[in-house]
Amino acid sequence: MRRYRFRSEPLALDDAARASAPGQFVRLSDGWTHYELAGPPDAQTVVLIHGFSVPYYIWDPTFAALAEAGFRALRYDLYGRGFSDRPDVEYNADLYDRQLCELLDALGIATPVDVAGLSMGGPIAIHFADRHPERVRRLVLVDPAGFPLKQPPVAALIRLYPLGE
Template sequence: MKFLKKLFWFIVILLVFVAAAGYIIYDHYNVEKKELTYDLRKNSNGSYIELSNGVTHYELDGPDTGKVVVLIHGFSVPYYIWNGTYEYLTEHGFRVLRYDQFGRGFSDRPNVTYNKQLYFEQLNELLDKLHLKKPVSLVGVSFGGEVATDFTAAYPDAVNKVVLIDPGYVAEKPKYPSFVLDFYEATHAEQRALGQMTDFKYPTRHPSWVDQYQPQMEYKGFRRALISTLYNYNYNAREANTALNDKHKQVLLIWGKEDNTVPFKYSDSVRSVLKTEFLPVDDAGHLPYIEQDQIVNPALVTFLKK
């Protein structure tokens, strides 16, 4: 009995030390130390609006009479991912909205479940509060393509045309409990930031990309938002694309032929169930509208003006 009692306390003490060591490591590497405040936001670019689930950071420009186009960013890079395309579309007469989805950029990180309904409510409420005339056209890249696809299927009367740029396809849920993924993300923040460079075929041409990405990681709730999305945004590409096809919308599919994030081969899978115009882009990775802007941006204008 004495041996078992000693063994028990040894295990207890060992677990306490392991937990303490884990916390010290977690706290040391955790970059989320700041809160998003009014003073911080007033010195930033863009505008802010209070929605039901928190403040949303957005930018809206272009003539009031222009056709409304909404740019939806990907999984974790906020609305600056549309730099260039946003300006190009406004210069060509469109009324263009881009915004940070909850948990990203300078939008709030509400402590809620990041599921389809959250993303749908944010977009619907944003359109209503900004008094933007529906139907609008949606342009989504990567995860933003998933949101655009699902949103259009759920609210077809709100959407005119859809543009999918290298849209997400395989959306497998993590195999580990969320707290394990949280620990990993907290202790590998630099890896997530550097990992954004793999979206480019020519990453050296974008030397400031990581520096742009990192500031949002310092605000509490960023990591929780990404992890919650991974676990709770349920997406089945084939079902989603079939549902979109049933709404009979005009769809333009654009894909970088050398995409290593969502491989080009999935473009065939999308087109097997979704009727689209198709623009395969040579010499480009996951963000063809950046790497081959002289090809993609004019194609966007042509499609959206039809």
């Protein structure tokens, strides 16, 4: 069963919910983080960071393919998503950076990793790579959030002059 919070939908993340969840949990400084790790322990680790609206299971096909190809695949739920805790803190780049650093440390992953970020996971991956270049071997961005689209000049005119009501 997949759980995620939508608007005001309550989601109790208690021991019973964690017991029914796939994957594993680790307690970090800001709360519990839900994750899944597959593949040979000595293989190159690929970290998969999901976007805003869909938790870690968005990576299901990629996660399975990486593990089958001999990589060590790690995916996790960002704080506030999926089965990870929803700490009462400011949700910003520092929080997500700390979460990933602590997760890698807790799992004993000390070698540089390949990091893939999808949508909102893109800026998180960029921030992590910028702050910790020694921990990142490669960076992959999949439709990253935060990059403005190039628009034709007519689009700018439409934004300036509203068309009707």
